[in-house]
Amino acid sequence: MVAVLLAACSRPEPAAEPVRAVRTTVVGAGVAVGLNEFSGEVRARVESRLGFRVGGKIVRRLVELGQPVRAGQVLAQLDAQDLRLGQDSARAGLVAAQANYDQSVADLKRFRELRSQGFISAAELERRETGLKAAEASLLQARAQSSVQGNQTSYANLEASAAGVITGVDAEAGQVVGPGTPVVRLAHDGPRDVVFSVPEDRATWVRALIGKPGALSIKPWGRTQSLPGTVREVTAAVDPVTRTFTVKADMGKADLTLGQTVAVQVEAERATGAIRIPLTALIEKSGQSSVWVLDSSAMTVRLQPVTVGNIGADTVVVSSGLKSGEEVVTAGVHVLSPGQHVRRYVVASAAVASSASSGAHHAGAQGSAR
Template sequence: MKPTHLLLLAGLVALAACSKPEPAAAPVRAVRTLTVTPQTAGGVLEYAGEVRARTESRLGFRVAGKIVRREADLGDSVRAGQVLAQLDPQDLRLGQEAAKAALSAAQVNHDQAAADFKRFKELRDQGFISSAELERRETALKAAQAQLEQARAQSSVQGNQAAYAALVADAKGVVTAIEAEPGMVVAAGTPVLRLAHDGPRDVVFAVPEDKVLLVRQLAGVPGRFSVKLWGDGGATLPATIREISAAADPVTRTFLVKADVGTAAVKLGQTATVRVELPQTAGVTKLPLTALKEEQGKTIVWLVDRQTMTVRAQPVQVAGADGNDAVISSGLQPGQVVVTAGVHVLNPGQQVKFYAEPARAAAASVASPVTVK
């Protein structure tokens, strides 16, 4: 063989060695599918809540002073009028005594002015004094009368102030918090105890911003709300929405909602689940959550073309969930075939085949006749 032929042959071998191998063909994936059919979907929303008293008061003294004793502890049941705490009453009693002394002085002054006016009126009737002098005595009597009324009112105020040294329960209930202890000097109005009144109970829960309008719409529909207690064997109680916050919480950005459970036998602070029954919606499609895929900020599903047995991506609109299924409100037509498993390994235009259960495939192979040549 000539040297030129050898060089040409060597070059061909080198080129063949450097060329890239042909890419392997994409495998034909076996996929589970579901045929789209119009359905009706409802659903239930669930929120964690807490049982609270409808009326809960933060009780405090109406006057300032030093707390000398507290006669109620956390969790105590109290009756209306029961003394819960006591201030040092010494200064208040001194003020009351001073007001009583001022009232006595005003009463004596008034009596003296009244007696003087009576005598001067008799003298005026006899012509011994002028009318101007009588008018001065009458003015002095009116001033003494005003001073007496002022002193009487001041004495009543000081009497009330002395009574305010005792903090009493204004209703029957349970002490749910202690906010001040004996020995503390508190200003007027400083909370000392928190009292949950006996009576109706509410289940308080928080609703996100995107669901508060729905809750408002369903609030007036009977039977849409129920409460399931975590304790007491999971008892379920009917509930009605009593109050929906007008503004979102600045931290959680949720709206506070209160569900009324009436006088049901529930415990304060008990945890509960509030269930919201959603209205039935016709003309939607339910798909397993495994059929959905998030791609570029959109939710898509894979549709199978029966003629070419390839898949393509289809954007859909998710309206919510019904149990373990996603509710699709738009993007699909009846009769379309949707891939329900393995969506993360598919690509547009990929060849697929319908998945057959192993048991069914074995049964089909046994049932089919075998020809022996």
């Protein structure tokens, strides 16, 4: 009875730790080519903010956002009443200056005849010649003023400087604007650019790609085919808010829609001897990137710190910490512990096929024995 009581009071033996199934892959060294991907936007090579050359009140806006326009088309109009009055005043001044000039020419002709007959002095004749020059200068001034005022009147119509598409509207009818105030934005027809931003540490690397055809791979969202692009321009100064450099890539006459979002892929530096593994194989332990390495003889795992290089969409380049031929765990990394026993994951369909094959072989052997 004492033995039975002692056995009942003893602690039960802990349950054996389950052998977890993990996915693995054998790594190999090679030349790793990383891809850096950025989000970009399609813009026109030339985009103008158009405004009136004179100030006034807008009475009509004749275009809408997204509307295609032709060169010379009227986009908006100002109240031109004051401008027309100014033009009439300039024309009247021109008529007066022309009459004064004609009178001065006639007077000088008569005074020259009087001088030849000795009725007036040479000084009086010189004074009349000077008056004619002043009248001529006044005529030229009035003529120029009339031309300027005529131009001012024509500036009441805001015209498209080139064919393109209206991409922005900054003023409405009834608004009083000053000279040069933007009213509409016009994206000119022609070549298209893809504009994107890169971090400060990538600016020098991207700047080295300027002028190299096909250095970029540009994939519009919603499409499966990528288009080649060429870096055309990299801003000289960093943006003070985002701390990034703006890059413009030439797309030529590619069939892209203004404002369309694209994914820009740029090939990173080639790393010789680097090892590429799935991103799911990485695990962070105490601020250190690590992977689980499988010991195939004991079927246990150990934690191996690694140095991470370029990170792609679903893979990562390991620059140090792994050797070619090692087997790393690629799935189930967050539930493992050092020295834990594991088994390789086998796809269910493959296991069933293997069992069926073994069963058929066993049945065949029995038939032969009979």
